[in-house]
Amino acid sequence: MVEDRSQGEPVRIIIGAGQVPPGVEDILNEMEIGSQGEYLIPSAKAYGAHDPEGVKTYPRWFVKGGERLEPGSIIAWEHPISRQSVPVKCIAATRDTVTIDFNHLLAGKDLCYWFELVALLD
Numbered sequence: 001m002v003e004d005r006s007q008g009e010p011v012r013i014i015i016g017a018g019q020v021p022p023g024v025e026d027i028l029n030e031m032e033i034g035s036q037g038e039y040l041i042p043s044a045k046a047y048g049a050h051d052p053e054g055v056k057t058y059p060r061w062f063v064k065g066g067e068r069l070e071p072g073s074i075i076a077w078e079h080p081i082s083r084q085s086v087p088v089k090c091i092a093a094t095r096d097t098v099t100i101d102f103n104h105l106l107a108g109k110d111l112c113y114w115f116e117l118v119a120l121l122d
Helices: 022-030
Strands: 036-041 055-059 074-078 085-093 097-101 111-116
Touching: 022 036, 022 111
Parallel strands: none
Antiparallel strands: 036 111, 055 097, 074 085, 085 097
């Protein structure tokens, strides 16, 4: 998976605000202005290990749009308390049920980032 959030412009990141995984913050804290490179972030410092407890099976009728879900489908799941939508993945489906993985989509994966530190702002 490749993602370029910069759209050609520097991305402003506030260290300590939880905008990026801890491993990214660790690297940025060590960089000097003008330095650049490719960095590997282990899953433990990114989005953590995949937690089997985060996988749940529901009747299709219970899941919004459940009748159309198939393995690999990614849907927005509204958190019952915060009401925020989070992406979740359907990993299995039968005629009557769907199995949803609530782990972060990148949980259990090492990440490779390319950074260039262009400025530090107060």
